[in-house]
Structures are given as C-alpha cells and as structure tokens.
Amino acid sequence: MKYVDEFRDGELAQNLARSIAATVEPGRNYSFMEFCGGHTHAISRYGLSELLPPTVRMVHGPGCPVCVLPIGRVDLAIRLALEQGVILCTYGDTLRVPASDGLSLMKAKARGGDIRMVYSTTDALQIARDNPGREVVFFAIGFETTTPPTAVAIQLAAAEKLSNFSVLCCHVLTPSAISNILESPEVRQWGTVPLDGFIGPAHVSTVIGSRPYEFFAEEYRKPVVIAGFEPLDVMQAILMLVRQVNEGRAEVENEFARAVTRDGNLKAQDRVAEVFELRREFEWRGLSVVPYSALRIRQKYAGFDAERRFKLDYRSVPDNKACECGAILRGVKRPQDCKIFGTVCTPENPIGSCMVSSEGACAAHYSYGRYKDAA
Amino acid sequence: MAEVKRGYVRPLDLKHGCVDLTHGSGGRSMVQLISELFARHLGNEYLGQGNDGAVLPAPTFNGRPGRLVMSTDSHVVSPLFFPGGDIGCLSVHGTVNDVAVMGATPLYLSAGFILEEGFPLGDLARIVESMARAATEAGVPVVTGDTKVVERGKGDGVFITTTGVGVLPDGLDLGGSRARPGDVILVSGSLGDHGVAIMSKRENLTFEATIESDTAALNGLIAAMLATGAGLRCLRDPTRGGLAATLNEIAGQSGVGMMLYEKAIPVKPVVAAACEFLGLDPLYVANEGKLVVICNALDAELLLNAMRAHPLGRDACFIGDVIADDHHFVQMTTTFGGKRIVDWLAGDQLPRIC
Numbered sequence: 001m002k003y004v005d006e007f008r009d010g011e012l013a014q015n016l017a018r019s020i021a022a023t024v025e026p027g028r029n030y031s032f033m034e035f036c037g038g039h040t041h042a043i044s045r046y047g048l049s050e051l052l053p054p055t056v057r058m059v060h061g062p063g064c065p066v067c068v069l070p071i072g073r074v075d076l077a078i079r080l081a082l083e084q085g086v087i088l089c090t091y092g093d094t095l096r097v098p099a100s101d102g103l104s105l106m107k108a109k110a111r112g113g114d115i116r117m118v119y120s121t122t123d124a125l126q127i128a129r130d131n132p133g134r135e136v137v138f139f140a141i142g143f144e145t146t147t148p149p150t151a152v153a154i155q156l157a158a159a160e161k162l163s164n165f166s167v168l169c170c171h172v173l174t175p176s177a178i179s180n181i182l183e184s185p186e187v188r189q190w191g192t193v194p195l196d197g198f199i200g201p202a203h204v205s206t207v208i209g210s211r212p213y214e215f216f217a218e219e220y221r222k223p224v225v226i227a228g229f230e231p232l233d234v235m236q237a238i239l240m241l242v243r244q245v246n247e248g249r250a251e252v253e254n255e256f257a258r259a260v261t262r263d264g265n266l267k268a269q270d271r272v273a274e275v276f277e278l279r280r281e282f283e284w285r286g287l288s289v290v291p292y293s294a295l296r297i298r299q300k301y302a303g304f305d306a307e308r309r310f311k312l313d314y315r316s317v318p319d320n321k322a323c324e325c326g327a328i329l330r331g332v333k334r335p336q337d338c339k340i341f342g343t344v345c346t347p348e349n350p351i352g353s354c355m356v357s358s359e360g361a362c363a364a365h366y367s368y369g370r371y372k373d374a375a
Numbered sequence: 376m377a378e379v380k381r382g383y384v385r386p387l388d389l390k391h392g393c394v395d396l397t398h399g400s401g402g403r404s405m406v407q408l409i410s411e412l413f414a415r416h417l418g419n420e421y422l423g424q425g426n427d428g429a430v431l432p433a434p435t436f437n438g439r440p441g442r443l444v445m446s447t448d449s450h451v452v453s454p455l456f457f458p459g460g461d462i463g464c465l466s467v468h469g470t471v472n473d474v475a476v477m478g479a480t481p482l483y484l485s486a487g488f489i490l491e492e493g494f495p496l497g498d499l500a501r502i503v504e505s506m507a508r509a510a511t512e513a514g515v516p517v518v519t520g521d522t523k524v525v526e527r528g529k530g531d532g533v534f535i536t537t538t539g540v541g542v543l544p545d546g547l548d549l550g551g552s553r554a555r556p557g558d559v560i561l562v563s564g565s566l567g568d569h570g571v572a573i574m575s576k577r578e579n580l581t582f583e584a585t586i587e588s589d590t591a592a593l594n595g596l597i598a599a600m601l602a603t604g605a606g607l608r609c610l611r612d613p614t615r616g617g618l619a620a621t622l623n624e625i626a627g628q629s630g631v632g633m634m635l636y637e638k639a640i641p642v643k644p645v646v647a648a649a650c651e652f653l654g655l656d657p658l659y660v661a662n663e664g665k666l667v668v669i670c671n672a673l674d675a676e677l678l679l680n681a682m683r684a685h686p687l688g689r690d691a692c693f694i695g696d697v698i699a700d701d702h703h704f705v706q707m708t709t710t711f712g713g714k715r716i717v718d719w720l721a722g723d724q725l726p727r728i729c
Contacts, residue, residue: 001644001647001648001651004647004648004651008710008711009710010638010709010710010711010712013711013712013713014712017712044715045709045715046709046710046711046713046715047709047711047712047713047714047715048711048713049713050712050713050714051711051712051713092654119578231711346721347718347721348721363721366718367716367718367721368715368716368718369715369716370716371702371704371706371714371716374702374704
C-alpha cells in the first residue's frame with residue numbers, strides 16, 4: 001500500500017537497527033520517553049524493542065488520550081446519558097474507559113443510555129440535526145489533534161443555530177503534560193526516572209508545530225525529536241536522539257518533516273483560539289491536577305458548553321488503590337510492575353485506563369509483548 | 376402447510392407489501408407467506424412433505440454408515456444487504472461451512488426466520504431467493520423451516536437461524552485439539568474482506584474500489600482437499616474475531632503455540648487501506664469464505680496445490696508454523712523483523728483516537 005509500506009519496510013528497519021547499535025556508546029544507557037500513545041502502539045505492534053540494543057530503553061509517556069481521562073470526567077458523561085437522557089456521542093476507545101460503580105460508557109449503554117460511537121464531530125452534528133427533539137452531547141476528548149474538529153463543530157452549530165447540540169469539553173494540552181513530567185520529583189530531584197530525551201508527538205505536532213518543544217530542549221536540556229507514527233519513523237527518531245545525546249546536544253529536531261512545520265497549522269490554531277480558552281486547572285489521570293493544562297469553551301459559545309448547560313458539577317474520584325496507572329503514565333513504573341497487571345486488570349476487564357486503548361502502555365504490553373515476561 | 380386456493384386470496388404484494396403480525400399468527404396469511412415465498416424458492420422433496428418435521432433417509436458415506444455432524448448458527452448481520460452478498464446467502468454459507476470444516480459432507484439445512492413487523496416483503500423475497508441460490512450452489516437443500524413475526528422495534532428486520540446436518544466418514548477426525556508442534560498453518564485466500572465490506576457499508580464509507588464480502592460455501596473446496604488424502608489436523612472458517620481468534624482457539628485446545636509470518640499473510644491492498652483508515656487490524660476482521668488449515672508439514676505442498684486448483688482457494692498460501700509453547704501464545708514475526716503476540720480480541724475492535 002502506497003505511503004504506508006514504505007514506512008514499514010523490514011530491510012530498512014534492519015539497517016536502522018544496525019546504525020543504532022553502531023552509534024550507541026559502550027557502557028552508556030539511554031532512556032527515551034515516547035510521549036504519544038501512537039508511538040507506544042507502533043513500538044509494541046511491530047516489536048521494535050527487539051531491534052534496539054539492550055542499553056536503549058523506551059519509557060511510555062502519558063500521551064494516550066483515553067488513558068489520561070480521569071474517572072470523574074467519564075462519570076459526568078455517563079450521568080448525562082443515564083440521568084439527563086441525552087444522546088451522548090464520542091470516539092471509539094472512550095467507550096471502554098472504566099468509571100465509578102463498575103460502569104463505563106459501554107456498560108451505561110447496555111443499561112439504556114443512548115450512547116453512540118462516532119468517527120467525526122460532523123457525525124455528532126448530523127445526529128443533532130436528525131433528532132431536533134433530543135439533546136445531543138459530544139464528549140470531546142483528546143490532545144491538540146482532536147481539538148480543531150471540535151472547534152469547527154461548535155462553530156458550525158452556532159452558525160446553524162443548532163440549539164440541541166453541546167460539547168462536554170475534555171481537551172488537554174501536550175506541552176503542559178511534558179512540563180509536568182519534567183518537573184516531577186522522580187525526574188528532577190531523585191532521578192529515579194532517567195530521561196535522556198523525548199520522541200515528540202506526531203499528529204499533535206502537525207497542529208501545534210515544533211516550536212512549543214523548543215522551550216523544553218533549552219530549559220531542561222532534553223533533546224526532542226518529533227517523529228511520525230510509522231515504525232520506521234520511530235527507529236529513525238531513536239537514532240537521532242542517540243546522536244544528540246552522544247554529541248551533548250539538546251535540540252528540537254523534526255523527523256516528521258513530511259507533515260510537521262515549525263509553526264504548525266495556523267488555521268487550525270486560529271479556530272481553537274476562537275472557540276476555546278485555557279482552564280485554570282484540570283485533573284489528569286496519573287498526573288493529578290495540572291494547572292493550565294486543558295481547554296474549556298469560551299463565554300461566547302457558552303450555549304454549546306454541556307458543563308454550563310446541564311450545570312454539571314465535577315467530582316474527583318480516586319483510582320483503584322491497587323492500580324499503578326498513575327506511576328505508569330509518569331514513566332515511574334512499567335506495566336509488569338503493577339500487581340494487578342494481567343491478573344485482575346486485563347483488556348476484557350480494565351481496572352485502570354492504561355489497559356483500555358491499544359495505545360495505553362498496559363494494553364499494548366498485554367496484547368503484544370507479554371510473551372517476553374513468560375520467557 | 377395446507378395450500379390456499381388461488382383466486383380466493385390476492386397474491387403477496389412483493390412490491391409494496393410489508394410483513395405484519397398476521398404473517399406469524401398461524402392463519403391464512405402465514406400459509407400464504409410460506410407457500411408463495413419460502414416454499415416457492417426453497418422447495419424440494421423434503422420441504423414439500425409439509426409436515427411438522429422432515430423425514431430424511433439415514434445418511435451414508437460411500438454406501439457405508441457414517442457419523443452425523445450437526446451445527447447451528449444465527450445470523451443477525453446489519454446491514455442485511457452488503458457488497459458481495461446478503462443475510463440470505465450468508466445464513467446458508469455460514470452453516471454449510473461449519474459442518475464442512477469438520478470434514479463432513481453437508482446434507483441438509485433447516486432455516487428459522489424471525490421477521491420484524493413492517494419489513495418489506497420485496498426485501499424478504501430477495502433474501503429468500505439468495506438463500507435458495509446459495510443452497511442450490513452448495514448442493515444442500517433447506518428441508519424444514521419456521522417463521523415468527525415480532526412487533527415493530529423488537530427485531531432488526533430479519534434474523535435467520537440455520538442448522539446443518541452432515542455425514543462424516545468413519546476414520547476421519549479433524550478438530551481444534553489435533554495441532555502438533557511441527558505442523559504448518561495455511562489459509563485459502565486473502566483475509567478481512569467480509570468484515571471490511573460490512574463495516575464500510577455500516578459507516579457509510581466509500582472507497583475507490585468496492586470491497587466485496589467473500590461469503591461462499593466451502594464444502595467443494597474442502598472435498599477437493601480431503602480427496603488428496605493429506606494429513607489434515609484441523610480446518611476452521613475464521614469468522615468473527617478473524618484469523619487471530621481462530622488460531623488462539625486452536626492453540627488453547629491443542630496446547631501448542633504458533634508463529635505467524637506477517638509478510639506471508641495475504642490481505643488485499645484495498646482491505647489493508649480500509650483497515651488503516653478505520654483503525655482496524657485485518658487479523659481480527661471476519662471472513663465468511665476462507666479456510667484456516669492446520670496440516671502435517673510434509674503434506675503442505677500437496678494441499679496447497681489442491682486448494683489452488685479450486686476457484687475458492689486460488690490464493691492459498693502458507694502463513695505460519697505450529698510450535699511448542701507452554702503459554703499457548705500465538706506470536707508473529709512482523710514485517711519489521713520484530714516479534715509480537717497476536718492476542719484474543721478484547722471486546723469489539725474500536726477505532727483508536729489519534
């Protein structure tokens with residue numbers, strides 16, 4: 001398949017693997033965090049870790065949209081569906097995120113909630129047009145990649161005066177999460193999570209550009225290589241990171257130049273700025289409350305804000321005590337370090353959010369990599 | 376099933392008519408529906424007996440008594456009509472295949488219909504005609520049936536349950552527990568066609584090339600394979616859950632592991648593209664006319680040649696090995712040269728977000 005197979009070529013991968021092996025310095029350990037779930041998925045799906053020298057360790061980051069969604073937010077969506085009787089639309093993976101009382105959106109659907117999976121915000125708009133007598137709420141989650149389509153949906157709804165449509169906005173910001181990790185005591189003071197560099201987001205960066213990462217490279221002296229989600233992209237980025245570390249550089253480099261520019265997609269950024277503003281604080285699963293790390297709908301579009309419209313009251317709900325998702329999302333622990341990994345918590349019955357999406361560190365390791373633990 | 380005298384009753388209005396509750400109530404309308412639609416298209420000497428059950432001759436295989444194989448399958452596919460097929464032919468193929476993969480010759484089918492009030496009679500006629508065509512092509516008659524009608528909103532148009540009976544010669548035993556380390560894994564053709572055809576219709580996605588379901592009866596292909604006398608261990612048709620579910624099932628039943636070679640697994644470019652687009656993995660997507668074969672490694676070439684000589688096995692190929700593994704993992708060497716597990720699917724395949 002054109003434009004896909006080129007980036008999954010086994011021979012090129014072996015060449016890159018040889019280059020990485022030849023470039024790492026003997027006696028030196030390299031620890032890189034891939035921020036995005038898309039990279040985590042590619043690493044597990046293609047078995048990349050087998051192609052890396054043992055001294056290169058990949059740490060899974062928090063960039064899996066459903067993994068960082070706190071229980072309290074899913075509870076709000078479930079309450080809208082079950083108590084207010086709205087048609088709740090959302091993206092696929094979100095349906096399985098565990099919430100309070102053993103529920104998830106999928107289970108709430110079985111209890112009679114009208115919950116529908118959509119591929120795009122325009123599908124949600126169409127459902128609102130087709131059901132003028134019902135309230136339709138789009139449960140909007142994700143990083144900067146999924147934010148512009150939500151902005152467009154709100155603007156279209158405003159233009160059409162589609163009064164039965166609103167958005168439960170849970171959009172979060174990548175740079176805030178990266179700062180939070182770099183500022184965490186495990187990285188900054190104790191050094192228990194060695195981090196020598198980042199693989200920067202792919203799709204997020206097409207929107208925000210490479211400029212926002214320059215601060216991290218300078219301020220924290222950490223190299224960042226923005227990489228596409230195909231496995232060869234990831235291999236190439238690892239090679240570039242190893243070179244930066246060897247040469248003592250800490251720069252932002254762009255491996256994903258076929259899609260990412262320094263400034264990003266300005267039109268999309270304008271749309272987002274027009275509709276959304278920064279939230280003072282937002283709870284993330286794993287990172288707890290992070291200041292200025294998420295977006296909410298501006299006053300101008302208040303009529304389309306489900307939180308205002310249904311007077312929703314956010315309540316924080318602690319994670320299951322045995323669940324290590326928090327530590328795993330911060331790179332402090334690995335999935336197999338969690339006591340309930342693969343026993344109580346499985347993809348069929350996820351206790352923590354990292355076990356939900358195949359982008360989540362736990363689900364990726366369970367589904368693709370657990371043969372390594374068995375050996 | 377008494378015949379209703381023509382002239383007293385207006386024929387079924389296949390153009391504008393709909394199923395209503397009287398079609399299931401045991402009165403004249405029901406008899407009319409059965410005779411003008413079901414019996415007309417599916418009719419054969421056994422169905423024509425018109426009794427509560429069909430009386431069938433005791434099955435034999437080459438003149439000798441064999442063992443009976445019986446299988447049942449309910450079909451609830453949505454949409455009812457999809458590129459390459461519909462619920463009618465699917466309900467025949469699905470059950471014929473379930474009997475045939477046991478190594479048996481499928482002989483008879485039963486069909487139970489659950490119809491929703493308001494369903495257009497014209498669509499029902501198309502479904503029954505398609506069923507009749509599929510049954511004739513497979514050489515397996517529908518010998519008994521049942522019709523029920525449920526109120527509007529309590530069904531999804533049409534549900535069809537078919538049961539199949541076949542005869543299995545003594546001495547032939549195929550099954551999921553018979554795979555042994557050293558055996559090889561073959562497939563009869565490209566994977567994922569059916570599931571992607573359904574999904575693209577359901578999500579209203581159109582691609583430059585239409586993706587057609589592979590729905591087909593496999594009893595002819597299987598008969599050709601059995602005729603070679605090759606050392607077959609197990610045959611399966613990888614329907615729901617796709618190749619991944621089928622192999623995990625066999626690995627568990629046989630207490631073995633498997634190693635697949637991603638490069639060798641046939642997926643049509645258009646299906647691969649659609650899967651990329653929809654966030655699906657073709658290994659988990661349903662097939663309705665494909666065969667997974669576990670056989671003695673020495674007989675692989677013999678079987679592949681026999682399969683390739685049959686129209687439904689033209690693209691048959693080797694995809695992996697059965698290996699010893701206490702954990703019964705199905706693993707795969709990726710196109711990339713790395714390794715990974717091909718696990719059971721957790722729930723439905725849901726699209727990833729970014």
